[in-house]
Amino acid sequence: ARALHDLSPRAERPFVAVNCGAIPAPLIESELFGHTKGAFTDARTAKRGLFEEADGGTLLLDEIGELPPPVQPALLRVLQQGEVRRVGDARSTRVDVRVLASTNRDLASQVQAGRFREDLYYRLNVVQVRLPPLRERQEEIGQLAERLIARHAERIGVASRRLSPRALELLQRYRWPGNVRELENALERALVLSEDDEIGPDALPDAVQRTLAPEPVPGSLDPDDLSVKRAQRVLEADLIRRALERTQGNRTRAAELLELSPRALLYKIREYGLE
The missing domain is CATH 3.40.50.300 (P-loop containing nucleotide triphosphate hydrolases)
Known part of the structure; x- marks a missing residue:
């Protein structure tokens, strides 16, 4: 309009x-x-x-x-x-x-x-323009999110932040029953909660996070694979498994052992498909 x-x-x-x-x-x-x-x-x-x-x-x-x-x-x-x-x-x-x-x-x-x-x-109803719901315009979500983040960052007086690739994937997978207003509220919330230059999945609402598809984590290191990132993921997933086993599934105690916040642990459990 x-x-x-x-x-x-x-x-x-x-x-x-x-x-x-x-x-x-x-x-x-x-x-x-x-x-x-x-x-x-x-x-x-x-x-x-x-x-x-x-x-x-x-x-x-x-x-x-x-x-x-x-x-x-x-x-x-x-x-x-x-x-x-x-x-x-x-x-x-x-x-x-x-x-x-x-x-x-x-x-x-x-x-x-x-x-x-x-x-x-x-x-x-002289001239009708049908704007498809956000769930039918996934390819536009990234560009729209950038504009909304910049607008709200200026309004609330914080530095603008970029979306991590994983966070953007979540935004594109979510169905957005509340359409653009729901996206706008989610991004404003993420701006307030994020302390880094990048907005990660853990700053998004729980409903959006639940669309996260676990990334496959290999059970052991491949001696021919020299990727530090993949090695870190294998080690991190293994440590979380061991902490959950030691605490008999008590996530609060496991988070303390791992020196993570309960929220960060929950996100990683979902990310690695350890639920």
């Missing part, structure tokens, strides 16, 4: 976004259309609505499927007439707003079920 605005002739005008599902139903009409002083109990001053704030620009109605049925006729009137009437006001104000709407619901089914107005649906 932001890209559509930025690439349009309205780019220098306001871009306003509102999540229709995040505003309590009694307040959403006031948020969208504004209100006059005294229109209701807490209306101590007059207030412009989001349509007026976006005048000349673009208004994104995110999660339009969550818009309460009583507000839908008022929205339809604004779209048809290009005029907005504040709550408590008898006068209308002209507005020039391009409206974009997004939803993760099947609005056609909502119309059939009587939960969304058919006339509003067709008024909004």
Whole structure:
């Protein structure tokens, strides 16, 4: 939605976004259309609505499927007439707003079920763009993750970090039922938890870590294999096995013997398929 605005002739005008599902139903009409002083109990001053704030620009109605049925006729009137009437006001104000709407619901089914107005649906559905869910765009996750990490690092005031290859693999394997918002939250969490320059799998949420496919670890060293990394993995896996055997599977005590945090041990147990 932001890209559509930025690439349009309205780019220098306001871009306003509102999540229709995040505003309590009694307040959403006031948020969208504004209100006059005294229109209701807490209306101590007059207030412009989001349509007026976006005048000349673009208004994104995110999660339009969550818009309460009583507000839908008022929205339809604004779209048809290009005029907005504040709550408590008898006068209308002209507005020039391009409206974009997004939803993760099947609005056609909502119309059939009587939960969304058919006339509003067709008024909004002029040009439809279907954005596939994140699980169908695995090849884009790496690039998207880089941008999200950089954005949140700047916002919270920490150095930007890169994803380890193993962490990226996890992000690409996970199904992301919460779509891009879930990815964004996972990466923000990883930024806060990571102390190194690289975000590893252990900084990702448990649900994402559970998609980890254990890497095969050979049981003994191959005398012809001179790879230090593979030798370290064999030794590390063997030490973890021995610690778990010695503590009869008590992971907390095993972590103490190995001088690892319980969380790091759990990650390595999953990584080596030792569960």
